[in-house]
Amino acid sequence: MTIAQAAPVHETRIGLEDVDIPRLGMSAMRFIKAIERGQHEVLWEAASDTIRRAMGREAFIALLAQRHGALGPGMDRRWAAVRVDQPDQRPHWQPGTYAVLEFSVAFGTAAAPHRETVTLRREDEGVWRLAGYAVRAS
DSSP: OOOOOOOOOOOOOOOGGGSOHHHHHHHHHHHHHHHHTTOHHHHHHTBOHHHHHHSOHHHHHHHHHHHHHTTOSOEEEEEEEEEEEOOSOOTTOOSSEEEEEEEEEEETTTTEEEEEEEEEEEOGGGOEEEEEEEEEEO
């Protein structure tokens, strides 16, 4: 007796031309504002399966608080770049379509320049969910 194997599921490749870029930018800004307000529990509810599988709720909340806590609110935030892609293989990333949005922002009293990155993952029914957040000095 043989067991039939299911055919692999392939997601349709989408690119920048298939995405409402301004809407993605607004979504990323809502996530950033929630991070700045310390609404980490709300962000956990909006997190992608990628994040939920990579870490637990408490670790997620602690990571966001640590990554942004010392910086305070951003000033003069400007959209710098957007990339929509299906990365081949990255640790802890599920297959799928991701949007990586980068912002130029200043933090602190010295208004030191930083690069803020919000990663969104396209999930069921075309919903974009938070898949990553990072801040680094420029």
